[in-house]
Amino acid sequence: MKRPVLIATTLLLLTGAGVADADARPDRYQLPGDAGGSKFEGIGADERRGLFYVSEVTGGEIHRGSSGSAQAAEWLTGDGTDGRFTARGITVDALGRVYVAGGPNGIGTGRPDLWVYSPDGVLLAALRAPGADVFLNDVAIGPDGAAYFTNSNDPQIYRVADDGTGWTATRWADASGVVERQPGFNLGGIVLTADRGAFVVAQGNTGKLWRFDAATGAVSAIATGADLVNADGLLRQGETLTVVRNFSRMLATLRLSADGRSATLVRQQATDPTRVLTTAKALRGQVLYVDSKFDEPTATPPYEIVTEPVS
Incomplete structure (x- = not known):
């Protein structure tokens, strides 16, 4: 009596029937928010x-969600936890450690500029970046396993x-002689190239x-011939580079060489x-994609991560 069931199960696996249902995921994810309004970035x-x-x-x-669940939850409290009153870029390394950029958190306050947490939420480090007026914006893992943070002020x-x-x-790199500091947000989004030999960094303003060069x-x-003003986050998938242009409300897609020298x-x-x-x-x-709510003076729910960004 069990043979037909086994055959039917095998056919389902071979044809892929039922796979879509098993792997169904939300097209948007809900974030918890504060009663007075919440805004998000990284x-x-x-x-x-x-x-x-x-x-x-x-x-x-810091909120955490699962790819299979529509509802995220608060993972780490804020409002002064570990000296953290605001948070910007965030990334995860191969060991599951979470790196958080503090933006202006430490400017004029003596508070940390960045934090590192274990996969279980244990604080591993709360650090000041050397120098003054440091606004750590985004972060990527390098070929050596270290985390590399961009500075939006210099x-x-x-x-x-x-x-x-x-x-x-x-301070790993200072490009002051090449990249001119301009009013507004300077260095922001950062990704590693396909050949792992360099970082591509956006200057939003x-x-x-x-x-x-990573070494x-x-x-x-990088000459692009494209309008990328308000470039914020970067996403590289193979040779495809996506540039999220926040207040321009645009997505730019570029073909990026493996070494990052051309786009x-x-x-x-x-x-x-x-x-x-x-x-x-x-x-x-x-x-x-992060829906920041930056356009709302006082943000109102729903607070969402979306998978369909195009209008």
């Missing part, structure tokens, strides 16, 4: 565990790692892309006019 993805982390600008809370990148003697933050820190311009515009697409998207990460076949 997102990190843990591909191995199927988790994503979202940073809250208003208060510095054209600098900071390296954060535990190299065996404890966690440290050092000018719309320029810059290449930082030397040397910087050079060609493929298309520009208008995003949902009711949202200001800041950045994106890929997680198990989906691209997740």
Whole structure:
């Protein structure tokens, strides 16, 4: 009597029937928010565990969700927890450790500029970046396993790692002689190139892309011929680079060479006019975009991560 059941099950597996239902995921994810309004910016993805982390600008809370569940939850409290009153870029390394950029959290306050947490939410490090007026915006994991943070106030990148003697933050690259500081947000989004030999970094106020050599820190311009003003988050998938242009409400798609030395515009697409998207990460076949609520004086729910950004 069991043979027909086994045959039917085998046929389902071979034909793929039922696979879509088993792997069905939400097209948007709900974030918890504060009664007085919440705004969001960064997102990190843990591909191995199927988790994503979202940073809250208003208060510095960190929220965590699963690719299979529509409802995220507060993972780390804010409002002064570990000296964190705001949070910006966020990423996850191969060990599941979570790195959080503090934006202006430490400017004029003596508070930390960044934090590192274990996968279980244990604080591993709360660090000040060397220098003054440091606004850590976004973060990416380098080929050496360290985390590299961009500075939106000056054209600098900071390296954060535990190299065996404890966690440290050092100024890894200073491109002041090449990248001109402009009013507004300077260096922001950062991704590693396909050949893992360089970082591509966005300068949001000018719309320029810059290449930082991963071995030397040397910087050079990447010619795109494209309007990338308000470039915020970057997402690289193979040779495809997506530039999220927050208040321009546009997504730019470029073909990026493996070494990051050249980029060609493929298309520009208008995003949902009711949202200001800041950045994106890929997680198990989906691209997740942060709806920041930056356009609302007092943000109101729903607070969402979306998978369909185009209007």
